[in-house]
Amino acid sequence: MQISELSDRSGLTIQTIKFYIREGLLPKGSTVSATRAEYDGRHLERLRLINALREVGDLPVAAIQQIIAAVEDDRVSLHDLFATTQHAIGPHVAAPHDPHWRAAREDVDALVRELGWTVGAEAPARDLLAHTFVALRRLGFPITLKDLRPYVNAATEVAEHEIGRVGEGAPRSRTVHSLLVSTVLYEQVLTALHRLAQEDASARRFGTR
Secondary structure, eight states: OOHHHHHHHHTOOHHHHHHHHHTTSSOOOEEEETTEEEOOHHHHHHHHHHHHHHHTSOOOHHHHHHHHHHHHOTTSOHHHHHHHHHHHHOOOOOOOSOHHHHHHHHHHHHHHHHHTOOOOTTOHHHHHHHHHHHHHHHTTOOOOHHHHHHHHHHHHHHHHHHHHTSOTTSOHHHHHHHHHIIIIIHHHHHHHHHHHHHHHHHHHHHSOO
16 A cells, blocks of 8 residues: 555555654555555554554554564563563652662562562562552551552452463554553553442442432
């Protein structure tokens, strides 16, 4: 297909497609003449991935370049591809020079070890959880494994479900799509369901019978 058809099928402008080619996110088309190149289904699939990373993941071009490089490198394991994508998605929370934050981060690291989870030392979610621990303690809510256990169990069950849906033989770009959907969109589903369930539990316990 020509670039005009690629534009129509992807829903992206020709200028955007050319920008992605210049940035190395999209391979060049096969040269047909000095002024014409041909594109195929692989280009369309890549554009859909880039579009998902930008619109769903809200990622900058530099982060997308890291993910695309991992997708194209077959030496990068599926697990490392997940880690690269999760690190790109973030959120990246700045670590303050605060003894309370350092103590909370140590608690998070200890929790991960106690649970036996295999998680990279630089995983953004470690810092995110540490910041949440600090906020909870400042509000007078101490952190205990007993309080965390329902959340740990729910997170484990959800994660096992999500990873189980990814086929090992699936295209690597499809794996990134699945991770984006799980991390960005289904996290919103989880948050909404949590709040709905809270209201229901409150109604049953405190509401007018």
